[in-house]
Amino acid sequence: MSxxxxxxSTEVQNARKERAPIVALESTIITHGMPYPQNVETARxxxxxxxxxxxxxxxxAIMNGKIHIGLNxxxxxxxxxxxxxxxLSRADMAVCLANKGVGATTVAATMIAAHLAGIKxxxxxxxxxxxxxxxxxxxxxxxxxxxxxTPVTVVAAxxxxxxxxxxxxxxxxxQGVPVIAYGQSxxxxxxSRSAGFNAPQRLDSAEEIATAMTLRTAxxxxxxxxxxxxxxxxxxxxxxxxxxxxxxxxxxAQAKNINAKEVTPFLLQRMFELTNGDSLVANIALVRxxxxxxxxxxxAFAAMD
Ligand code: PSU
Ligand code: MN
Numbered sequence: 649m650s651x652x653x654x655x656x657s658t659e660v661q662n663a664r665k666e667r668a669p670i671v672a673l674e675s676t677i678i679t680h681g682m683p684y685p686q687n688v689e690t691a692r693x694x695x696x697x698x699x700x701x702x703x704x705x706x707x708x709a710i711m712n713g714k715i716h717i718g719l720n721x722x723x724x725x726x727x728x729x730x731x732x733x734x735x736l737s738r739a740d741m742a743v744c745l746a747n748k749g750v751g752a753t754t755v756a757a758t759m760i761a762a763h764l765a766g767i768k769x770x771x772x773x774x775x776x777x778x779x780x781x782x783x784x785x786x787x788x789x790x791x792x793x794x795x796x797x798t799p800v801t802v803v804a805a806x807x808x809x810x811x812x813x814x815x816x817x818x819x820x821x822x823q824g825v826p827v828i829a830y831g832q833s834x835x836x837x838x839x840s841r842s843a844g845f846n847a848p849q850r851l852d853s854a855e856e857i858a859t860a861m862t863l864r865t866a867x868x869x870x871x872x873x874x875x876x877x878x879x880x881x882x883x884x885x886x887x888x889x890x891x892x893x894x895x896x897x898x899x900x901a902q903a904k905n906i907n908a909k910e911v912t913p914f915l916l917q918r919m920f921e922l923t924n925g926d927s928l929v930a931n932i933a934l935v936r937x938x939x940x941x942x943x944x945x946x947x948a949f950a951a952m953d
Pocket of ligand 1: 674676677678680681682753754755756773774775776777788789790791808908909910911912916
């Protein structure tokens with residue numbers, strides 16, 4: 649065993665022994681992305697969706713100086729109830745480990761931990777991106793740069809309308825990150841199935857997605873790939889309905905001088921309030937949908953090994 653501070657849940661440990669397909673899950677969506685108790689209920693549903701699909705879930709977080717790969721139900725509940733959990737990106741992981749703090753992993757940090765644990769696929773709701781007004785604030789999520797350097801396939805529902813979607817795509821293109829729409833040509837936009845224009849790439853099967861990742865690495869290219877999986881039709885909220893709330897939430901964030909790590913959690917919370925909870929219902933549906941696709945991709949990787 650190396651000195652890497654990785655701790656595996658029993659379920660994940662068994663899956664590793666049997667070389668079974670594993671899907672990584674982040675924990676910031678639990679601590680900073682959804683209110684209690686829907687956060688822990690969703691975390692459990694997503695884990696059970698992955699098991700039903702024939703893969704093993706590995707929710708990742710830092711606790712007591714260890715990177716936990718897979719959480720048991722008590723750990724999940726504790727994390728979901730805590731109000732003072734740190735939000736960890738690439739810059740924060742080592743410090744949180746050193747001071748034995750508790751931290752939830754963002755997309756960037758979850759990719760790093762998943763890669764250390766040999767997990768190739770990770771499901772989430774939305775990734776961080778280029779925030780509107782980034783030309784002033786320089787607020788560009790570390791998630792984008794992580795996709796450029798860590799070889800993990802991230803399944804998300806496309807960039808959220810609270811972000812600057814064109815600028816987010818520009819940064820991903822500059823960084824050489826494939827942005828692959830699944831099963832359609834249009835780029836999905838989180839709560840809605842279409843951003844109004846096409847994604848840079850498109851693939852129609854989990855097998856092709858796994859093959860593309862393997863070939864990317866074989867080409868000597870570092871980094872992962874972003875899969876943009878459209879929210880199921882019955883759960884989508886149209887752009888016409890969602891956009892006025894997005895603009896209101898953004899105006900409030902600006903008026904209140906919300907910045908840095910607080911921006912995304914503030915906007916998600918306000919969207920939840922402004923839509924009377926509808927944004928959360930859609931968010932839960934799309935995360936579960938992403939977990940199912942990620943399971944198929946994990947199975948495709950396992951079949952290739
Ligand atoms: N988008 C969501 N829900 C979330 C997040 C993004 O719909 O919970 C979280 C993810 O953990 C993502 C992080 O990595 O927010 C991005 O934060 P920032 O914009 O501060 O980089
Ligand atoms: Mn940011």
